[in-house]
Amino acid sequence: MRAAVLTEFGAPLTVRERADPRARGGEAVVEVLAAAVPPYADEVFGGRRNYPLEPPVVPGIGGVGRVVHVGPDATRVRAGDLVWCDCTVRARDDALTPDITLQGWSSRGDGGARLARHLPDGAFAELMRVPTENVYPLPPRAASDLARWSSLGVYVIPYGGLRAGGLEAGETLLVSGATGNLGSAAVAVALAMGAGRVVAPGRDRGVLGLLADRFGPRVRPVELTGDEDADRAAMSAAAEGPIDMVIDLLPPAAPSSVARAAAMTVREFGRVVLMGGVGMLGGADLSLPYPWLMRNSVTVRGRWMYPRPANTGMIRLIASGALDLGPDRIRTFPLDAVNEAVAYAAAHGGPYERTVLTPAAG
Incomplete structure (x- = not known):
């Protein structure tokens, strides 16, 4: 697969070939069709925000895509499903106060950093490996405007x-x-x-x-x-x-x-x-x-980020029409133009302006 890689802070992202990820137990591999580029991404990649990313890493903060394959313990998610991939990954060995990492973006504490080393890579790639519980089915009509639906993460x-x-x-x-x-x-x-x-x-x-x-x-x-x-x-x-x-x-x-x-x-x-x-x-x-x-x-x-059920609630609000994404201004970029996308997002970070990368669109 092809992916945009942050090789070091302060350097442009580099699009290169990487090995395809494989789903193990409790995981899914998703073809990334649309991933939002936050307005402050240039501050993260330039090191000005001092995020605890460990280069080389594929960045990206969640995305919309289609499931390619799933681990043997998946019971409902199937290959071909259109899904939202939530970047907020929680450790599975403490239900009360789980360690958290934002996959491909940030982490909290030593435990979050260890979790990030297990699932380091985000959505700026053609394929992304994610925990099964971070995959949320989208309604079929989302397929007609994937870039707009990727702003779900905002x-x-x-x-x-x-x-x-x-x-x-x-x-x-x-x-x-x-x-x-x-x-x-x-x-x-x-x-x-x-x-x-x-x-x-x-x-x-x-x-x-x-x-x-x-x-x-x-x-x-x-x-x-x-x-x-x-x-x-x-x-x-x-x-x-x-x-x-x-x-x-x-x-x-x-x-x-x-x-x-x-x-x-x-x-x-x-x-x-x-x-x-x-x-x-x-x-x-x-x-x-x-x-x-x-x-x-x-x-x-x-409140840092959101609980898992918020993803389902947000999908319902959009699908019902209660939250209308129609007026949002969307600009898409292919994977090869990832650095142009980061620059554009920094210059267009106002209300309802969305910059979207489309890694697997072509």
Whole structure:
């Protein structure tokens, strides 16, 4: 098979021949037809994000494809099935706190690193070996627009956070980082889940207008000024009532004050879910006030990625039409143009812009 290989950080990806992977017990081999290229992929491959990848490695963060063959213990997945391959791989020897690796992308702790060495390679290849439990059947109609369905990997991340916070139909949600790639996805997913109103703060007036135009009056844009107290007041006013839940999806470069201002708009007994990158590049801590948390009975929860059932839930939301991917702007690249795809993704990382690699399309 052919694959795009990261030989060292800071070097371009190299497309080369590699041995075809084989499925053993508990595994499947999938022909990769479409794989999303994240906007920050150039930061990962350049070493600026300091991800614990171990070159040489085939990168890639999940994808859509067809099953080629499965291990002897598979009971339902069959060769020829159209599937979504989830990159979030969990170790099988601790059900309570499993070690985790994002296949072809990142890992957590020493155990996650060992797991990554067993399943190092991601979706930027014609074939990909994945755990059987990470393969999810897609509806037949997904075959007509595989590139669009590959953006499932973007939407399922905030979906996991919204599920963790227990978002209910009719509630008011504030999305901190709403003008970013993941934050704008959270706006769309929350409305698909039945949120009554979504407060969408950000600095980019053009993107705020885009959100309002796409989703109508259920979205309440708020242009941030950088003044923490004034921004908090503006976000609260935009809700025109209690804010039941806040989800933070701000990137690593964002100051903690922006996340704090958003979090502290939540009502008494409200929930705050933290999924972003605030603090990963250093800087001040979030510093939520102890008395405010305690006296208002606020729940604060961290959520890295999503549980396995979120994949099935996300597929159902898209298949039902509740989440419409039609307006997303899709640009595809063949495997040989992988470096052009990475550069394009970096320059086009705005809301609902998707860059997709098609490794086995030709």
